[in-house]
Amino acid sequence: MFRFKLLISVLITAATVFSMLVASIDVGTGAQQQELNASETPTNEESIAYGKYLVHDVAKCIECHTPRDASGELIDSRQMEGAPIPVEPPAFVDSWAAASASVAGLGNYEPDFVRHVLMHGTRPNGVVPDNPMPQFQMKQREADAIVRYLESLSAR
Numbered sequence: 719m720f721r722f723k724l725l726i727s728v729l730i731t732a733a734t735v736f737s738m739l740v741a742s743i744d745v746g747t748g749a750q751q752q753e754l755n756a757s758e759t760p761t762n763e764e765s766i767a768y769g770k771y772l773v774h775d776v777a778k779c780i781e782c783h784t785p786r787d788a789s790g791e792l793i794d795s796r797q798m799e800g801a802p803i804p805v806e807p808p809a810f811v812d813s814w815a816a817a818s819a820s821v822a823g824l825g826n827y828e829p830d831f832v833r834h835v836l837m838h839g840t841r842p843n844g845v846v847p848d849n850p851m852p853q854f855q856m857k858q859r860e861a862d863a864i865v866r867y868l869e870s871l872s873a874r
């Protein structure tokens with residue numbers, strides 16, 4: 719009887735492991751599918767949504783590029799229009815911009831200029847923008863999405 723129970727539990731374990739394997743194969747195919755989709759050209763809307771996510775939630779561009787009200791809250795209607803930098807530079811930093819640039823509607827910038835800044839951390843002529851603008855090393859796809867998103871914001 720004991721042996722019989724043991725056999726059953728071994729069988730159950732084997733079945734569980736097998737079904738987990740099958741499930742993980744499914745997950746694998748799913749992930750692969752997503753990667754395939756990722757290599758397709760995104761629609762303009764997908765690009766803008768991805769750019770918005772990067773600007774607001776990942777790279778946090780809005781924190782430096784959006785003006786604030788008197789209580790320090792970002793002014794929603796003025797996203798990415800450029801703003802005074804609300805912190806002082808540390809003593810060891812020599813290049814510091816008092817304000818960020820307006821990039822709503824891309825501002826006065828060409829798309830290629832902004833893409834270059836985001837992908838290489840420098841302007842196309844090799845000059846590094848002043849601190850605290852981070853030297854991003856983005857992928858083409860990310861830079862493209864951000865440019866599309868910035869273009870979608872109307873400049874005043």
Ligand code: HEC
Nearest residue numbers: 777778779782815817818819832841847848849850851852
């Ligand atoms: C920590 C603050 C900060 C963050 C975060 C930030 N920026 Fe900036 N950005 C600046 C400052 C300051 C400047 C002005 C630099 C200068 O005058 O040389 C600037 C300049 C720029 C410029 C113009 C560069 C030039 O050479 O004229 C672009 C384009 C830009 N930022 C885009 C972005 C984007 C897009 C993001 C997010 C992916 C971002 N920035 C995140 C502070 C920031």
